[in-house]
Amino acid sequence: MKIYDRPGFPNPSRIRIVLAEKGLGPQIEFVSVDLIGAEHKQAAFLAKNPSGVIPVLELDDGTLISESTAITEYLDNLHGHPTLTGTTPREKALIHMMQKRADDELIDPIGIYFHHATPGLGPLLQAYKSPEWADRGEWGNRQKAKALQGMRYFNQVLKTQPYVAGGKFSMADITVFAALNFADAAGIAFPEDCIALQAWRAKVSELPSVKNRSGQNFVPEDLKRLGF
Numbered sequence: 001m002k003i004y005d006r007p008g009f010p011n012p013s014r015i016r017i018v019l020a021e022k023g024l025g026p027q028i029e030f031v032s033v034d035l036i037g038a039e040h041k042q043a044a045f046l047a048k049n050p051s052g053v054i055p056v057l058e059l060d061d062g063t064l065i066s067e068s069t070a071i072t073e074y075l076d077n078l079h080g081h082p083t084l085t086g087t088t089p090r091e092k093a094l095i096h097m098m099q100k101r102a103d104d105e106l107i108d109p110i111g112i113y114f115h116h117a118t119p120g121l122g123p124l125l126q127a128y129k130s131p132e133w134a135d136r137g138e139w140g141n142r143q144k145a146k147a148l149q150g151m152r153y154f155n156q157v158l159k160t161q162p163y164v165a166g167g168k169f170s171m172a173d174i175t176v177f178a179a180l181n182f183a184d185a186a187g188i189a190f191p192e193d194c195i196a197l198q199a200w201r202a203k204v205s206e207l208p209s210v211k212n213r214s215g216q217n218f219v220p221e222d223l224k225r226l227g228f
């Protein structure tokens with residue numbers, strides 16, 4: 001199996017945690033895609049994922065699976081012992097629900113804000129972005145407000161249960177965790193009153209799959225090109 005990704009980027013980091021959880025890392029050949037150089041917007045990559053985003057999983061028979069949730073479901077069910085996507089109908093439904101909330105209310109608005117808040121993503125990639133994305137603007141600030149509201153929502157959830165979808169660590173936790181790291185990179189300050197979310201984050205960051213996953217750090221050249 002191959003995974004097209006880039007070290008340090010948030011959605012790819014979700015899959016790196018899944019691979020560590022499932023012990024599947026050694027079976028994967030990683031193919032690094034130059035996002036800042038807009039490699040993912042060229043025909044060769046768009047043929048693999050028309051949405052032009054990473055990560056993408058390519059199976060040995062050539063099947064292409066994009067969307068982190070779909071990739072997670074595939075990897076989690078590969079050997080018939082799902083641990084991250086639920087086993088009972090109730091568990092599966094609750095994880096699916098919280099996963100969708102983590103996407104819609106957190107990681108996606110943070111991603112949009114990041115594009116607003118970063119003054120140019122490099123001349124090659126910027127050519128594929130809306131010009132108005134070069135400043136913070138009202139739309140960017142609305143996404144930031146949405147993300148902060150999302151953090152407060154998950155803080156409420158975590159006041160009464162140990163993990164995002166209930167009693168067990170699941171893919172919804174992975175998405176919220178990656179989203180909070182993305183928020184840090186985008187310059188969205190973590191709300192200090194979100195004590196339950198903060199405690200959960202500290203606990204999750206100590207899980208072996210999270211702590212020891214590969215591909216955590218950005219390629220130094222990418223940081224330079226992003227102006228960090």
Ligand SMILES: N[C@@H](CCC(=O)N[C@@H](CS)C(=O)NCC(=O)O)C(=O)O
Nearest residue numbers: 009010011012053054055067068069
């Ligand atoms: N919904 C997608 C989102 C993937 C995504 O936005 N990936 C980012 C990297 S974290 C990307 O490829 N961005 C490239 C771009 O926006 O040009 C998923 O769940 O995998």
